[in-house]
Amino acid sequence: MLGSPFLLWLLAVSFLVPRVHPLTPEDFEEGEEDGTLRSPLPAVLCDYDRCRHLQVPCRELQKASPTACLCPGLSSPLQRPSPPRLGEVHVVAEDSSAVVHWCAPSSPVQQYWLLLWEGSGAPQKGPPLNSTIRRAELKGLKPGGTYVVCVVAANSAGESSLPWAGGQGPEGTAGPAFGPCGRLAVPPRPLSLIHAAVGVGTTLALLSCGALVWHFCLRQRCGCPRRAQPEARL
Numbered sequence: 001m002l003g004s005p006f007l008l009w010l011l012a013v014s015f016l017v018p019r020v021h022p023l024t025p026e027d028f029e030e031g032e033e034d035g036t037l038r039s040p041l042p043a044v045l046c047d048y049d050r051c052r053h054l055q056v057p058c059r060e061l062q063k064a065s066p067t068a069c070l071c072p073g074l075s076s077p078l079q080r081p082s083p084p085r086l087g088e089v090h091v092v093a094e095d096s097s098a099v100v101h102w103c104a105p106s107s108p109v110q111q112y113w114l115l116l117w118e119g120s121g122a123p124q125k126g127p128p129l130n131s132t133i134r135r136a137e138l139k140g141l142k143p144g145g146t147y148v149v150c151v152v153a154a155n156s157a158g159e160s161s162l163p164w165a166g167g168q169g170p171e172g173t174a175g176p177a178f179g180p181c182g183r184l185a186v187p188p189r190p191l192s193l194i195h196a197a198v199g200v201g202t203t204l205a206l207l208s209c210g211a212l213v214w215h216f217c218l219r220q221r222c223g224c225p226r227r228a229q230p231e232a233r234l
């Protein structure tokens with residue numbers, strides 16, 4: 001009498017629980033054996049990294065993938081893209097260049113470009129870069145210069161905004177952290193440091209010579225009467 005409900009409960013537990021409880025590594029092993037159970041659940045994320053250079057858009061990965069995978073959500077293509085996030089900026093002092101990295105926004109993007117300001121000057125616009133690009137090199141920077149660099153994303157609805165409103169220049173700020181802009185400072189050339197050291201050394205040497213000459217001239221002028229006095233006594 002008691003046996004049959006218990007048996008039913010045992011059956012229910014043994015059949016239902018492994019499919020209801022959260023996925024564990026054993027479930028994946030089971031799932032590999034009978035793949036038919038798992039295929040309607042495309043719980044796998046596509047191999048998409050918004051910060052990876054030459055990253056194919058996730059929608060294209062999805063189309064090309066033999067198994068279903070999930071993409072991060074994107075804003076409407078009828079809206080201009082959100083700003084990308086500027087990542088690492090690596091300055092190469094030897095040839096006064098910099099490599100800029102960024103991450104894609106959660107928006108459809110057709111192209112990117114970089115904007116570069118030096119001090120309060122007008123922005124220089126870089127060439128258009130296709131939507132797979134996440135890294136660009138800035139060449140011909142001035143040694144010892146400081147710049148603000150911003151990355152802009154664009155689609156058919158417009159371009160991403162910059163952290164300062166109304167088209168004003170960067171004015172010494174690089175916007176909030178994790179925004180599309182950052183500062184970069186190019187160190188002075190090692191050669192110009194040597195020049196500066198030689199310059200300082202030469203100046204010091206000239207100053208010392210000047211001081212010595214001045215010192216001896218003064219001594220001669222003051223010494224003449226002193227030397228003259230003993231002569232006068234003799």
Ligand SMILES: *[C@@H]1O[C@H](CO)[C@@H](O)[C@H](O)[C@H]1NC(C)=O
Binds near residue numbers: 130131132133
């Ligand atoms: C994007 O640009 C890169 C580098 O210039 C190039 O290798 C790649 O084929 C381009 N991709 C597309 C989809 O145009």
